[in-house]
Amino acid sequence: MADTTGSEMKSGSFMLEKFAKIFVAGHRGLVGSAIVRKLQDQGFTNLVLRTHSELDLTSQSDVESFFASEKPVYVILAAAKVGGIHANNTYPADFIGVNLQIQTNVIHSAYKNDVKKLLFLGSSCIYPKFAPQPIPESALLTGPLEPTNEWYAIAKIAGIKMCQAYRLQHQWDAISGMPTNLYGQNDNFHPENSHVLPALMRRFHEAKANNADEVVVWGSGSPLREFLHVDDLADACVFLMDQYSGFEHVNVGSGVEVTIKELAELVKEVVGFKGKLVWDCTKPDGTPRKLMDNSKLASLGWTPKISLKDGLSQTYEWYLENVVQQKQ
Numbered sequence: 001m002a003d004t005t006g007s008e009m010k011s012g013s014f015m016l017e018k019f020a021k022i023f024v025a026g027h028r029g030l031v032g033s034a035i036v037r038k039l040q041d042q043g044f045t046n047l048v049l050r051t052h053s054e055l056d057l058t059s060q061s062d063v064e065s066f067f068a069s070e071k072p073v074y075v076i077l078a079a080a081k082v083g084g085i086h087a088n089n090t091y092p093a094d095f096i097g098v099n100l101q102i103q104t105n106v107i108h109s110a111y112k113n114d115v116k117k118l119l120f121l122g123s124s125c126i127y128p129k130f131a132p133q134p135i136p137e138s139a140l141l142t143g144p145l146e147p148t149n150e151w152y153a154i155a156k157i158a159g160i161k162m163c164q165a166y167r168l169q170h171q172w173d174a175i176s177g178m179p180t181n182l183y184g185q186n187d188n189f190h191p192e193n194s195h196v197l198p199a200l201m202r203r204f205h206e207a208k209a210n211n212a213d214e215v216v217v218w219g220s221g222s223p224l225r226e227f228l229h230v231d232d233l234a235d236a237c238v239f240l241m242d243q244y245s246g247f248e249h250v251n252v253g254s255g256v257e258v259t260i261k262e263l264a265e266l267v268k269e270v271v272g273f274k275g276k277l278v279w280d281c282t283k284p285d286g287t288p289r290k291l292m293d294n295s296k297l298a299s300l301g302w303t304p305k306i307s308l309k310d311g312l313s314q315t316y317e318w319y320l321e322n323v324v325q326q327k328q
């Protein structure tokens with residue numbers, strides 16, 4: 001049994017292993033696609049990718065066969081059942097069940113098949129609803145969770161603990177990153193099941209196109225959220241694969257928070273909608289605030305680069321070219 005929780009366990013020089021086989025699970029999603037772009041930009045040439053229909057990660061036997069035949073050297077786990085406040089609240093069984101299955105299958109088969117290092121991705125919703133702000137990594141499991149996403153949060157906490165348990169028992173290099181709320185190209189723009197930023201971008205765009213007078217925004221507008229562009233997150237994931245090998249999970253945020261009202265005004269401006277906002281207070285606000293303490297990652301040497309304003313403009317351009325034009 002390994003002795004210490006914080007012990008470093010360097011498993012190789014990730015940045016130098018440009019030909020090593022890397023499995024990016026969930027490569028067509030918001031996060032997975034950004035990680036693939038980042039790895040390719042940095043010269044990694046041997047990526048193993050499977051769509052959901054090619055490999056259902058909830059199938060233990062299929063995941064085991066895949067690992068046994070492909071033998072990836074590194075794994076970045078960006079496949080999960082993901083959604084915004086409404087989806088989390090409406091499909092609790094899927095959010096706990098599918099996520100527990102995916103992460104258990106991938107983590108165990110990766111370990112069994114001699115993967116050198118695995119990065120698991122959780123989310124800032126793992127922390128207690130009323131955690132101290134900004135939220136340090138040490139706030140994990142110190143209080144009750146936000147009810148709208150506790151099922152997803154419990155699965156994510158189990159993922160962190162699984163990485164820690166395999167590290168302790170098997171001295172295996174599994175690490176966890178906890179991203180804040182993300183956005184960018186390849187996001188999910190579903191009207192109900194998406195996160196707030198893509199939901200509002202689509203709603204403002206459609207209101208502008210239809211000359212509507214108003215747009216409905218959920219909740220009171222007072223909750224605070226921290227947003228990070230997914231290209232920054234991808235950069236942080238590659239950085240962690242190369243530089244971090246510790247027991248504790250690592251927060252990945254931008255350090256910048258806005259109220260939902262401020263976010264709505266920003267998206268409205270970027271899209272160019274001229275009407276008014278109407279607040280639907282029958283919809284849940286969720287957690288009041290979840291600004292992460294990003295000092296651990298900063299002390300390792302990583303900071304984000306993309307401002308919310310630039311990231312929003314870039315995302316809207318992508319949305320126009322790839323979602324709106326594809327429909328026409």
Ligand SMILES: NC(=O)C1=CN([C@@H]2O[C@H](COP(=O)(O)OP(=O)(O)OC[C@H]3O[C@@H](n4cnc5c(N)ncnc54)[C@H](OP(=O)(O)O)[C@@H]3O)[C@@H](O)[C@H]2O)C=CC1
Pocket residue numbers: 025026027028029030031032051052053055056057058077078079080081082102121122123124178179180181182183186187188195
């Ligand atoms: N988006 C955000 O704001 C945040 C995301 N995260 C974390 O980042 C990670 C990625 O999230 P994100 O990119 O936003 O999610 P997406 O929904 O954009 O992508 C998830 C990916 O997982 C794949 N997937 C889902 N179920 C299965 C399955 N059973 N078998 C194989 N593949 C599957 C999806 O494929 P398909 O679409 O074909 O089903 C998709 O490619 C998750 O762990 C999430 O918890 C953390 C914090 C915030």
Ligand SMILES: C[C@H]1O[C@H](OP(=O)(O)OP(=O)(O)OC[C@H]2O[C@@H](n3cnc4c(=O)[nH]c(N)nc43)[C@H](O)[C@@H]2O)[C@@H](O)[C@@H](O)C1=O
Pocket residue numbers: 082083084085086088123124125148149152180181182192193194195196197199200217218219223225260283284285286287
């Ligand atoms: C990343 C994180 O994301 C989820 O948590 P969340 O931060 O609460 O996510 P959200 O983006 O859906 O909402 C943020 C805020 O925005 C408000 N809001 C306004 N109008 C819309 C709207 O139209 N859609 C949505 N979804 N929210 C809206 C909404 O009422 C809430 O106050 C977790 O379930 C979990 O997935 C997780 O880990």
